[in-house]
Amino acid sequence: MRTINKALGRWLSFPGLSVNDLPGHEGWAVEKVNMSTHAGTHIDAPYHYRSVTDDGKQMPTIDEIPLDWFHGPGVTLDFRHFEDGHVVTAKEIETELNRINHKLTPGDIVLVKTSAGAKYGEKDFLDSGCGMGREATLYLTERGVRLVGTDA
Structure with a gap:
């Protein structure tokens, strides 16, 4: 089961941005296996930016990209x-x-x-x-x- 990663202050990396500026008040996610999805060949899956679509469907994680x-x-x-x-x-x-x-x-x-x-x-x-x-x-x-x- 996925854990939804709420903004948790990540917007502080961007001066002038508040949690209210983020879709669904969510910050970006970083999934970890034995290394970050931000290491090696860098691919951002849709889930990196938001956990769900506007209509509530789960965004795909890196392991779900065909x-x-x-x-x-x-x-x-x-x-x-x-x-x-x-x-x-x-x-x-x-x-x-x-x-x-x-x-x-x-x-x-x-x-x-x-x-x-x-x-x-x-x-x-x-x-x-x-x-x-x-x-x-x-x-x-x-x-x-x-x-x-x-x-x-």
Whole structure:
């Protein structure tokens, strides 16, 4: 049986955020086996962000993600030109897809290059690069993308 991990002060990691800003007043979960799901090859399962959907269904944990999701064609979106902290829009994804002449298909795995890759090992690595926000995420998932990787 799963233990629902309520916010428990985790929002304190983000200045200005309160527990009321979190869906269902829940913070993120980190499942542990012999190592954290945040170690090694980093995959965030939906459960990492929220334990249930808006309609109350359980979010899948990392061990419930089908292995076939991890095998498929990949496409790299180059967003290294965006400034640190920029939030990528759907239009910017479309512009990049047009530039590389790629049409997304269900099952594509999207790899995002940001300026963070060049800062790996530096003190400002965690604050470097752009991000994929709600709009960009919905754009991708509406086209059947289930996995996105970044260099951040």
